[in-house]
Amino acid sequence: MSTAAETLVAVVERELPFPPEKVWRALTQQHLIEEWLMKNDFQAVVGHKFNLRGDWGGVLACEVLALEPHKTLSYAWNFPHDDPAFDTKTVVTMTLTPTGKGTHLRVEQAGFRKEQKQAYGGAKAGWAQFLGNLEQVLAKVN
Template structure:
């Protein structure tokens, strides 16, 4: 009800399917008489007329006399109240769905291996050790790495009877000197390596994430612990290189 208490509530007016159908018909054709509206319903003119009266009380329909005939026209202005109400909840759910997607994405990308290192070297020095080919060779393996998004590269270690010694990769993200990400593919397993660098009061904090291991690998006893052990050793080598 409005402030005068005489007009019908717009929500009540559109709650009925038949009245919503009348509004749609009047939206398609600007001006219609009762008999042309009635042919679209399985009810008589009296019933249609009653529905039109309810719509008129809500201000959604206007009428005018043309000779002995009454013609009806849509007035969509009161529908803005419904639009505003729906828009509020649309924004409400958009925000929550966005948060849910963010949460699900975070769960999907949860690190399989996560390590933290602290170095006394500057963030620029640590970044150089992560991205320079010659520096990488000192603490990981020989390589043709370049910190350029889209660049494909290889790390080449000494092969053995179980492994060919090759790691293929592609650079995914470069945010000098704070973030570096690339794929790490070897022995049929493709994961993503992400290094995150932040300045600290006594040097540089380096965070390592490795994500994307297959469920089969995760289920293999000791597989992730083996990866964690290897990257811990690499981190120790990196520290030695930085101290030189």
């Protein structure tokens, strides 16, 4: 059994010029999640199991672990794969902090094994891209 000290944590942060309530909607409403992240059957209910379906054909098995509206959202992010380098069981935590100009969003994906450097690097690059998409979606919605 691996301990937290033996795992890698991908962290991506972004300052968004939108209030936390608006960012929260984009993080928790299915049609908005689909626009910036992936197709999904998400519900903002602790214990809800949902799938994220990537354009590449991959399916992530997820479960809402914790949420505090407009502040934090955490879910299991499991990607079953035949190659152990990509078979991941991680936890994604999104933390929203109000700022003078909008919201500071911190996305942390924890639980990569040390030998999963490619999956870990992919998560860091992927979240940076997803947050760019999120900012574009937020600019379009009321």
